[in-house]
Amino acid sequence: MPTIHDQPLPYAAKLPERPAAAVTLVVIHCTELPDLATAREYGEKVLYDSGAGNSGHYYVDRDGTTYRYVPGTRVAHHVRGWNPQSIGIELVNTGRYPDWFDSRRQTMTEPYPAAQIDALRALLAQLREEFPGLHEIAGHEDLDTARVAASDDPARTVPRKLDPGPLFPWDAIVPACGLERLRQTAPNSPRLAPHA
Numbered sequence: 001m002p003t004i005h006d007q008p009l010p011y012a013a014k015l016p017e018r019p020a021a022a023v024t025l026v027v028i029h030c031t032e033l034p035d036l037a038t039a040r041e042y043g044e045k046v047l048y049d050s051g052a053g054n055s056g057h058y059y060v061d062r063d064g065t066t067y068r069y070v071p072g073t074r075v076a077h078h079v080r081g082w083n084p085q086s087i088g089i090e091l092v093n094t095g096r097y098p099d100w101f102d103s104r105r106q107t108m109t110e111p112y113p114a115a116q117i118d119a120l121r122a123l124l125a126q127l128r129e130e131f132p133g134l135h136e137i138a139g140h141e142d143l144d145t146a147r148v149a150a151s152d153d154p155a156r157t158v159p160r161k162l163d164p165g166p167l168f169p170w171d172a173i174v175p176a177c178g179l180e181r182l183r184q185t186a187p188n189s190p191r192l193a194p195h196a
Contacts, residue, residue, distance in 0.1 A: 001122070001126060002119060002122035002123050002126060004066050004068050005066065007069060008069060008071070009044060009069045009070060010044060011046065011051050011052045011053065012070050012074060015050075015074040015076060016074065016075045017075075018073055018074070018075055020072070020073060020131050020132070021131075021133050022084065022085055023072060023085060023086065023087055024086075024134060024135060024136055025086040025134070025136040025138065026087045026088075026089060026124065026127060026134060026179065027078060027079045027082065027086050027087070027088050027140055027143065028091065028138070028139050028140065028164050028168065028173075029056055029088055029089065029090045029139075030092075030095050030108075030168070031091070031092050031093060032095030032097050032100060033092070033094070033095075033097055034094055034097060036059060036067075039090060039092060040059075040069075042055075043055035043069055048077070052077060054078065055069050055070055055076050055077065055078060055090075056069065056070070056076060056088030056090035057069065057071070057072055057078070057087045057088050058087070058123060059089075059091075059092065060089065060090070060092065060123065061092045062093075062113050062115070063115050064113075064118060064119035066119050066122075066123055072087050072127070072130065078140075079144060080144055080146075081143070081144075082138075082143050087134075089120065089123065091112060091120065092116075093108075093110050093112065093163075094108075094110045095108050095110070100151075101150055101151040102150065102151050103151075103152055103156045103158050104152060106158055108162065108163075108166060108167060109167075110167070112164075112167060112169065117169060117172060120173065121173065121176055121177065124177040124179070128177070134179065135179060135180060136179055136180050137173070137177060137179035137180070137181050137182070138182040139163065139164050139168065139170075140161045140163045140164065141159065141161050141163060141165070142181075142182060142183045143182070144160060144161040146161075148160045
């Protein structure tokens with residue numbers, strides 16, 4: 001069992017409640033920020049009339065330390081269109097930071113350390129015990145395929161979300177976790193196709 005440090009966001013109690021049985025999907029993200037402290041700052045920002053903001057449920061730091069910012073029985077805002085049935089796991093990783101939408105800086109170069117991936121595997125095993133309906137896994141980029149105008153050239157577009165990105169070791173995660181990976185069948189299509 002992984003050690004999970006509970007650090008609820010200030011607005012966690014304002015997020016809608018749901019039964020454990022409602023959770024069927026886990027979504028893997030990377031923070032695309034330099035460190036955990038910055039990710040926490042972004043998570044604490046109130047963006048909605050409800051008093052809530054955008055955040056994953058769990059955050060896994062580079063050294064494998066795991067934090068719970070939002071209980072899994074509450075709906076967090078972490079992936080458009082999929083929040084009611086999903087748990088979001090954020091891996092601390094620089095991603096495209098600080099030029100997320102610059103068309104010249106779309107390559108993600110930071111690898112995921114072994115300690116972080118080991119902690120993610122342990123967390124996924126625990127979540128499967130806590131949420132009996134959990135049977136699917138996806139990357140943020142698998143579910144949000146929207147494109148936006150590039151910050152350096154509005155005539156070009158770049159992916160709105162590109163995490164966890166090409167360096168995430170899906171082959172080391174999917175077979176071990178027992179969850180079925182989902183991917184979009186076409187850009188912006190609501191239909192999903194399972195892939196091992």
